Amino acid sequence: MGTADPPPDAGAGARRRLLFGDLFFGLRRAGIPIGLGDWMALMRVLHDGVVRPDLADFYTVARAVLVKHEAHYDLWDQVFAAVFAGGAFPKKVHDELLAWLDSPLPLPDLSEEELAALEQHSLERLRELFEERRKEQDERHDGGNRWIGTGGTSPFGNGGRNPAGIRVGGQGGGKSAIQVAMERRFADYRSDRILDTRQIAVALRRLRRLSRVDGDLELDVDESIDETCRNAGFLSLAFRPPRKNQARVLLMMDVGGSMTPYTRLVETLFSAAKNLHHWKKLEPLFFHNCVYSRVFESMTGSKTLPTAELLQDRPKDTFLIFVGDASMAPSELLSPHGAIDYFEHGETPGFVWLHRLRARFERAVWLNPLPPEYWRGYTTELIGGLIPMFPLSLAGITAAIDRLLKRTPTPVPELDESLLRGHW
Amino acid sequence: MSETKTASGWQGTGDYIASEDLRRIVNVAVALGRPLLVKGEPGTGKTLLAQSVARGLGLPLLTWHVKSTTKARDGLYVYDTVQRLYDSRFDDHDVSDIAKYIHLGPLGQAFDAPSRVVLLIDEVDKADVEFPNDLLHELDAMSFTIPETGRVVTAKERPVVIITSNNEKELPDAFLRRVVFHFIAFPDETLMRDIVDVHFPTLDKALLDAAIAAFYRVRKVDGLRKRPSTSELVDWIAALLSSGLDASALGDNPGGVPFIGTLLKQERDIVLAQEARSPKRWR
Numbered sequence: 001m002g003t004a005d006p007p008p009d010a011g012a013g014a015r016r017r018l019l020f021g022d023l024f025f026g027l028r029r030a031g032i033p034i035g036l037g038d039w040m041a042l043m044r045v046l047h048d049g050v051v052r053p054d055l056a057d058f059y060t061v062a063r064a065v066l067v068k069h070e071a072h073y074d075l076w077d078q079v080f081a082a083v084f085a086g087g088a089f090p091k092k093v094h095d096e097l098l099a100w101l102d103s104p105l106p107l108p109d110l111s112e113e114e115l116a117a118l119e120q121h122s123l124e125r126l127r128e129l130f131e132e133r134r135k136e137q138d139e140r141h142d143g144g145n146r147w148i149g150t151g152g153t154s155p156f157g158n159g160g161r162n163p164a165g166i167r168v169g170g171q172g173g174g175k176s177a178i179q180v181a182m183e184r185r186f187a188d189y190r191s192d193r194i195l196d197t198r199q200i201a202v203a204l205r206r207l208r209r210l211s212r213v214d215g216d217l218e219l220d221v222d223e224s225i226d227e228t229c230r231n232a233g234f235l236s237l238a239f240r241p242p243r244k245n246q247a248r249v250l251l252m253m254d255v256g257g258s259m260t261p262y263t264r265l266v267e268t269l270f271s272a273a274k275n276l277h278h279w280k281k282l283e284p285l286f287f288h289n290c291v292y293s294r295v296f297e298s299m300t301g302s303k304t305l306p307t308a309e310l311l312q313d314r315p316k317d318t319f320l321i322f323v324g325d326a327s328m329a330p331s332e333l334l335s336p337h338g339a340i341d342y343f344e345h346g347e348t349p350g351f352v353w354l355h356r357l358r359a360r361f362e363r364a365v366w367l368n369p370l371p372p373e374y375w376r377g378y379t380t381e382l383i384g385g386l387i388p389m390f391p392l393s394l395a396g397i398t399a400a401i402d403r404l405l406k407r408t409p410t411p412v413p414e415l416d417e418s419l420l421r422g423h424w
Numbered sequence: 425m426s427e428t429k430t431a432s433g434w435q436g437t438g439d440y441i442a443s444e445d446l447r448r449i450v451n452v453a454v455a456l457g458r459p460l461l462v463k464g465e466p467g468t469g470k471t472l473l474a475q476s477v478a479r480g481l482g483l484p485l486l487t488w489h490v491k492s493t494t495k496a497r498d499g500l501y502v503y504d505t506v507q508r509l510y511d512s513r514f515d516d517h518d519v520s521d522i523a524k525y526i527h528l529g530p531l532g533q534a535f536d537a538p539s540r541v542v543l544l545i546d547e548v549d550k551a552d553v554e555f556p557n558d559l560l561h562e563l564d565a566m567s568f569t570i571p572e573t574g575r576v577v578t579a580k581e582r583p584v585v586i587i588t589s590n591n592e593k594e595l596p597d598a599f600l601r602r603v604v605f606h607f608i609a610f611p612d613e614t615l616m617r618d619i620v621d622v623h624f625p626t627l628d629k630a631l632l633d634a635a636i637a638a639f640y641r642v643r644k645v646d647g648l649r650k651r652p653s654t655s656e657l658v659d660w661i662a663a664l665l666s667s668g669l670d671a672s673a674l675g676d677n678p679g680g681v682p683f684i685g686t687l688l689k690q691e692r693d694i695v696l697a698q699e700a701r702s703p704k705r706w707r
Contacts, residue, residue, distance in 0.1 A: 033597070035601060037601060038601065041456055041458070044456065045452055045455060045456060048455055050451060050452055050455040051448075051452075057448060060445045060448050060449060061448055061449065061452050064448075064449040064452060064453075064604045064605055064606050065452065065456070065604055067605065068461075068600035068601070068603070068605045069600070069605075070463065070607040073607065197593065197594055198553060198593055198594030198595070198596070199594075201553050201593065202553055202554075205553065219505065219506055221505055221509075224509060225509075228509070234513070235509060235510065235512070235513045237506075237509070275593060276553075277492050298691070298692070299692060
């Protein structure tokens with residue numbers, strides 16, 4: 001292997017090395033996290049003759065040794081086909097564009113006309129069209145009104161004039177969508193935003209308050225030995241409650257409306273928290289837009305719980321975690337009868353309810369699925385001033401938990417009554 | 425790893441029809457001396473696999489059922505301090521020998537066994553998120569120390585370790601790096617037909633077709649928390665038979681099938697299935 005580029009007829013050995021090299025680096029390029037250890041294990045299996053000299057057998061065995069998650073099976077298939085059947089290597093560009101389309105960010109600063117024009121196509125329809133045209137298109141394209149490219153009035157591309165279109169990265173014209181995507185400008189964004197439940201669970205686990213309060217008694221060996229000695233050698237057993245996490249968590253999640261695009265993200269957090277079995281009590285509750293006189297016990301159900309009951313019954317040291325985009329009309333936060341929910345009749349504005357919750361539970365944070373660059377609205381600003389706000393990303397959750405565990409809780413700001421008014 | 429060559433050659437046993445793939449992979453895991461991690465939806469026969477491997481290789485099977493409270497050390501050994509303290513009260517026991525109060529757990533027994541065994545670590549994802557990491561060293565080195573006695577338990581022959589996971593939690597990367605992995609795919613329609621046939625040999629063909637089609641339609645509904653599996657299908661067909669419904673009652677709407685509560689166990693999933701036909705509305 002010392003010399004570069006073996007001659008074309010260097011024999012079967014060189015050919016095999018080339019194929020295997022293609023496979024190894026092809027897999028790594030496709031984003032399957034294989035390491036040298038896995039590769040050496042595969043080599044050992046081949047060397048020991050456990051695999052029959054047969055491609056189908058090699059396919060099965062190599063996949064078992066190299067690929068450790070079923071989510072990667074599809075990529076494996078593509079790479080395998082590319083190496084051994086001369087197919088095309090998987091195009092990451094394509095995946096990244098789809099992933100980018102999957103996470104709709106609010107488009108910043110659109111004019112009225114642009115917003116109206118956006119109604120032209122739904123996101124799903126746009127995505128279908130994008131797929132169709134991507135298949136038809138095979139080269140760089142500029143101008144015109146159909147292909148993905150730059151200039152022109154097609155709904156896809158960059159620097160164009162179709163306001164309903166998808167601007168594929170970039171600020172101005174001049175680059176094609178594919179080029180922009182290949183710069184991997186979404187790489188950081190993705191690793192920060194796509195959370196798996198395990199990572200969240202590991203972050204959430206730090207939220208604990210250990211003490212010996214109750215539970216099935218366990219033997220206290222040290223104390224038993226001391227007691228037995230004091231008892232002149234006659235056995236005396238001492239028991240104590242186990243050291244257990246006494247933390248209670250109130251997880252209040254905004255669902256529906258503007259939160260719909262983030263359903264999966266919120267569900268990931270929810271299922272990570274629920275499956276952790278780590279706290280003394282985790283109480284998941286749901287609200288629409290803002291918390292008013294009552295909250296919901298399930299995402300779809302209609303069973304409600306008066307917010308006043310939460311304020312009265314839940315221990316003061318409960319950790320309170322809100323999840324929501326904090327985006328609403330100012331009236332929905334600050335006016336009496338501001339709730340968009342038809343059946344909500346409360347006099348009290350949502351902001352007052354939030355303030356009461358914040359005052360009752362001194363350890364509270366707000367997780368916002370929007371990235372901080374988009375925290376612009378008036379209501380976001382008000383709520384962020386009342387409850388420490390963090391992005392719903394791995395780093396954000398970690399910072400939020402640091403805040404919850406801080407020795408001295410953040411002081412509760414005074415409620416500014418002058419903000420509350422009936423008309424806007 | 426010269427001893428590994430001899431033990432390969434599991435061919436599946438009569439009651440467990442292993443796919444060709446799975447057979448190769450079990451033999452590779454044995455040859456490499458790495459644990460085999462088997463994932464798949466509940467009801468795809470992960471646990472049965474270990475029993476079949478043990479029988480096929482003619483080795484004893486040890487099982488370690490992991491629960492949410494299981495600690496990695498429980499699998500190695502337990503030191504029964506209470507018994508020792510209790511025995512110390514009278515003269516009739518010699519409590520100076522701590523080893524008498526050390527009981528090996530399933531992993532410890534597998535290492536300590538005089539000959540090779542099959543060890544099933546069942547539902548590893550049930551335990552704490554750090555649990556698999558706590559086992560890394562022991563599974564790598566196939567040995568551990570009992571600090572109370574200073575005894576080192578080392579595997580005489582590497583056990584065949586089969587680990588199952590239901591995908592409740594993602595497993596740590598460091599752990600995944602050390603295993604051979606196989607995902608048991610959910611049975612396709614043809615295989616499912618055979619499975620149902622075993623349970624209901626006399627089932628009417630039209631009803632079977634309609635039921636299987638409806639079942640896969642329900643499974644395809646996007647966003648279900650718990651997709652129905654084989655056992656739910658079997659229960660559901662039993663319910664259909666006892667109610668005397670015929671194929672025409674099943675319709676083609678995933679939310680409208682009779683006894684949907686047998687297939688979907690969560691209220692939210694049922695709502696999703698019912699909404700699956702109507703276009704998505706944004707509130």
